[in-house]
Amino acid sequence: MxxxxxxxxxxxxxxxxxxxxxxxxMLLFFFMTVTVMKDSSLKVENVLPNASEVKKLEKxxxxxxxxxxxxxxxxxxxxxxEPKIQLNDKFASPSEVGDYILMERAKKPQEIQNVLTTxxxxxxxxxxxxxxDIKQELRKVNALKVxxxxxxxxxxxxxx
Amino acid sequence: xxxxxxxxxxxxxxxxxxxxxxxxxxxxxxxxETDAGLDRMLPPMEPPTEAPPIIxxxxxxxxxxxxxxxxxxxxxxxxxxxxxxxxxAFLDNGGAPSGSPDFCNYCKGKRNAxxxxxxxxxxxxxxxxxxxxxxxxITVQNELVGAYNDLxxxxxxRLFGKEYVEMEAEYLNPETEDSVKEELKEKVQRIQGLFPxxxxxxxxxxx
Numbered sequence: 001m002x003x004x005x006x007x008x009x010x011x012x013x014x015x016x017x018x019x020x021x022x023x024x025x026m027l028l029f030f031f032m033t034v035t036v037m038k039d040s041s042l043k044v045e046n047v048l049p050n051a052s053e054v055k056k057l058e059k060x061x062x063x064x065x066x067x068x069x070x071x072x073x074x075x076x077x078x079x080x081x082e083p084k085i086q087l088n089d090k091f092a093s094p095s096e097v098g099d100y101i102l103m104e105r106a107k108k109p110q111e112i113q114n115v116l117t118t119x120x121x122x123x124x125x126x127x128x129x130x131x132x133d134i135k136q137e138l139r140k141v142n143a144l145k146v147x148x149x150x151x152x153x154x155x156x157x158x159x160x
Numbered sequence: 161x162x163x164x165x166x167x168x169x170x171x172x173x174x175x176x177x178x179x180x181x182x183x184x185x186x187x188x189x190x191x192x193e194t195d196a197g198l199d200r201m202l203p204p205m206e207p208p209t210e211a212p213p214i215i216x217x218x219x220x221x222x223x224x225x226x227x228x229x230x231x232x233x234x235x236x237x238x239x240x241x242x243x244x245x246x247x248x249a250f251l252d253n254g255g256a257p258s259g260s261p262d263f264c265n266y267c268k269g270k271r272n273a274x275x276x277x278x279x280x281x282x283x284x285x286x287x288x289x290x291x292x293x294x295x296x297x298i299t300v301q302n303e304l305v306g307a308y309n310d311l312x313x314x315x316x317x318r319l320f321g322k323e324y325v326e327m328e329a330e331y332l333n334p335e336t337e338d339s340v341k342e343e344l345k346e347k348v349q350r351i352q353g354l355f356p357x358x359x360x361x362x363x364x365x366x367x
Contacts, residue, residue, distance in 0.1 A: 021175035028183040049295040051302040053309055053325075054196040058334050063195075119195060122294050129290030131297070135361075139205050148298060149197035155302040156241065158295035159229065 044069035044086050049124040050153030057147055062116050064104045064143075066097065068130060069123030083126040085134065094133035098141045105143070117145045124158060198301055203360065219276050221250045221284045225300060227291035240299060247307035250275055251282050251355065266315060266354060279311070283358045304359060311355045316347070324351050 046069050057063055067086040071079040075091075084091045087100045105113050118138060122131060138146065223243070224232040231238045233246055254267025256277040264278045276282035284304055288297055309325055316324035330336055331344040 017176065021179050024176050024179035024183060028179055028186065031183065031186050049298040051198055051298055053198065053302050053305040055199050055332065056329070057195040057197065058332060117199075119197065121195075124293070124295035124298070126294040127290065128288050128292040128294060128297055131294060132288075132290065135202055139202050142204065144202040144204060145199070146202060147195075147197040147199050148301065149195045150298060150302075152196055155299040158299045159240065 043075055045123050047124055048150050049158045051150040051155050054152055062112050063119050065119050067121045068126050097134050097137040101141050101143045117147050118143050119147045119149045121149045219281045223286045225288040225292045227289045229296040243303045244307045251279050279355045285360045308357050312351050315354050316351050320347055
């Protein structure tokens with residue numbers, strides 16, 4: 001009398017689950033690659049300042065990003081260590097901002113072209129001179145809605 | 161002893177579970193985080209021929225930031241943590257005498273005749289140096305927006321029993337239903353009308 005009855009011959013064999021991991025891995029890799037945000041790789045240092053009175057930037061398709069900050073270590077030799085503007089994947093001068101905005105605006109569907117927001121992602125150590133230049137350029141192309149992107153936090157942490 | 165001949169096979173049955181776990185992890189964590197920040201409107205480029213409107217000096221609250229991050233508020237040096245308080249006092253002053261068309265019946269300020277007449281008239285003018293650090297600028301902006309939000313919250317609570325920032329966030333949220341949005345829009349605009357954000361940014365001085 002054994003506790004566990006022995007399997008009789010002639011039973012339907014269980015479906016092999018050995019390939020299940022492969023299928024799941026395939027799915028995993030699919031999601032890992034697909035969910036990468038279309039975000040230009042940063043070539044500038046980008047530690048944003050803190051602010052407490054923030055509003056969320058809803059609807060990503062209505063946002064144009066401008067990055068400002070010191071070039072990262074790799075680019076320091078070629079571009080120096082003064083804060084620079086990064087548009088898409090390259091460094092730019094303030095005078096190119098206007099054209100960039102117009103170009104990006106033209107890419108968007110007609111109906112949202114005049115509700116676009118420009119998100120300024122500026123490193124907290126940048127100086128206002130550059131920002132003012134950008135703002136002037138934005139005013140020239142009538143891109144008046146800006147969002148100073150920040151982290152949520154106590155604004156007084158910025159001062160240290 | 162046939163079994164001792166090779167190493168025992170490692171069971172791969174739980175591999176699927178591990179992979180699923182990873183899959184779920186990536187599915188959950190890669191939700192695109194929404195950025196947040198301070199919304200501002202830039203002034204439109206005005207035609208150079210247009211004469212600037214005449215504004216009474218007492219209705220302007222000047223904030224100057226120098227290159228070292230120090231503040232000059234209404235020609236006095238002020239530490240940055242007092243800024244919100246001062247801005248609230250200025251906006252909420254309601255200095256116009258009762259009976260005049262500018263009289264502010266919801267202001268709770270000191271009603272100093274030397275300060276702003278009415279929140280709808282009050283303008284904050286922000287000026288900064290080219291060398292000012294961006295983080296200082298954001299702190300100042302944050303405090304000024306905070307001053308407006310404080311006052312708007314107060315009025316929203318009084319009128320609708322709910323904080324203004326909450327109502328606005330709900331209004332801007334794309335998931336809110338349209339019928340609720342319509343209702344909120346009216347309320348939000350009413351509060352905005354009581355304390356309109358008039359924050360003027362002069363072009364930066366280079367000295």
